[in-house]
Amino acid sequence: MALTGCLARDLMDSETHPDSLTHDWGGRTISASTGRYPIGGAIMATFMDVHHHMKGITAEDLRAAHKADLDIQDDEKVDFKNAWADPESGLVYCLSEAPSADAVLRIHERAGHPADEIHPVPLIV
Amino acid sequence: MALTGCLARDLMDSETHPDSLTHDWGGRTISASTGRYPIGGAIMATFMDVHHHMKGITAEDLRAAHKADLDIQDDEKVDFKNAWADPESGLVYCLSEAPSADAVLRIHERAGHPADEIHPVPLIV
Numbered sequence: 001m002a003l004t005g006c007l008a009r010d011l012m013d014s015e016t017h018p019d020s021l022t023h024d025w026g027g028r029t030i031s032a033s034t035g036r037y038p039i040g041g042a043i044m045a046t047f048m049d050v051h052h053h054m055k056g057i058t059a060e061d062l063r064a065a066h067k068a069d070l071d072i073q074d075d076e077k078v079d080f081k082n083a084w085a086d087p088e089s090g091l092v093y094c095l096s097e098a099p100s101a102d103a104v105l106r107i108h109e110r111a112g113h114p115a116d117e118i119h120p121v122p123l124i125v
Numbered sequence: 126m127a128l129t130g131c132l133a134r135d136l137m138d139s140e141t142h143p144d145s146l147t148h149d150w151g152g153r154t155i156s157a158s159t160g161r162y163p164i165g166g167a168i169m170a171t172f173m174d175v176h177h178h179m180k181g182i183t184a185e186d187l188r189a190a191h192k193a194d195l196d197i198q199d200d201e202k203v204d205f206k207n208a209w210a211d212p213e214s215g216l217v218y219c220l221s222e223a224p225s226a227d228a229v230l231r232i233h234e235r236a237g238h239p240a241d242e243i244h245p246v247p248l249i250v
Contacts, residue, residue, distance in 0.1 A: 048209050048218055059248050066250040084173050084220070084246035091244055093173055093218065095209070119216055121209035123184050125191040 035122020042077050044097045046124060047104050049115035055090035062092070068111035069094075076103035095121075160247020167202050169222045171249060172229050174240035180215035187217070193236035194219075201228035220246075 030037045036045045054061075062085050069080045078098040085092040094115070098104045101118045108115045155162045161170045179186075187210050194205045203223040210217040219240070223229045226243045233240045 046209065048211075048216075057248065062248045062250050083250050084171065085248035086173075086244040086246050087248065089244055091173075093246070119211040119214055121211050121218070123182065123187045123210035123212065125187050125208050 030122060035120050039097065042099055044077075044079075044099060046121050047096050047098055047101055047118055048121045049094045049096070049101075049104055049108065049118040051090075051092040051094070051108075051113060052116040053090050054085060054092045054113075055087065057085050057087045057090070057092065065092075065111065065113050068113075069107055072110055073107050076107050078103050078107050080107075155247060160245050164222065167224055169202075169204075169224060171246050172221050172223055172226055172243055173246045174219045174221070174226075174229055174233065174243040176215075176217040176219070176233075176238060177241040178215050179210060179217045179238075180212065182210050182212050182215070182217065190217075190236065190238050193238075194232055197235055198232050201232050203228050203232050205232075 034045070036043050038044070062083060066080065066083055069078075073080055076098065078096055081095040081097065083092055083094045094104075094108075096104050101120065104118060105115055159170070161168050163169070187208060191205065191208055194203075198205055201223065203221055206220040206222065208217055208219045219229075219233075221229050226245065229243060230240055
């Protein structure tokens with residue numbers, strides 16, 4: 001599995017160097033350096049993960065894959081939001097809130113569709 | 126600009142071979158072969174475009190870039206929804222509804238931040 005971007009360990013390391021810079025988005029106070037924010041007592045961040053090999057995926061396949069994630073996401077405190085799929089290129093983009101990139105990856109792996117990339121996306125419009 | 130995935134011309138070509146297969150999502154009846162659906166008299170599709178070279182982007186940069194798109198999007202009947210940015214990798218993902226991939230690309234180009242990839246994403250959960 002090829003992983004690019006900043007992974008969970010980097011995010012956790014950066015939390016050991018807190019700064020006072022934050023930005024507000026959607027009512028959340030987001031750390032400008034880590035992209036992290038509190039939800040329900042957990043420190044969360046937003047992630048976009050990408051699957052590269054889903055050529056021919058159907059609407060039913062996508063719904064089933066998403067349901068498989070939702071069924072076990074609580075085990076890792078992940079909250080999968082949306083997924084967008086292109087059956088022609090085989091690309092699937094998944095948006096989630098989670099305590100770490102590793103948590104997202106573990107859920108996708110256990111659900112049978114490991115992600116090829118994951119990126120924290122601390123900036124959102 | 127490297128473009129991958131199915132571009133506007135492919136989508137338009139596929140519309141000359143209509144089929145009766147559709148799926149319903151969010152109250153829309155979406156063509157299963159083209160991912161297209163009517164909105165306000167226009168035939169639209171959903172696109173995810175990706176920018177690769179935005180390392181160091183700030184929240185303010187992202188807001189300004191998004192506003193620059195919104196300011197001119199009506200010229201091409203594009204409706205930019207959200208964008209998610211990772212300042213560390215420099216990746217920015219933009220979600221839009223538009224009549225074609227080319228329409229999205231033209232708006233991004235004119236707004237000063239050409240996209241590196243664009244993909245129709247007809248399947249959404």
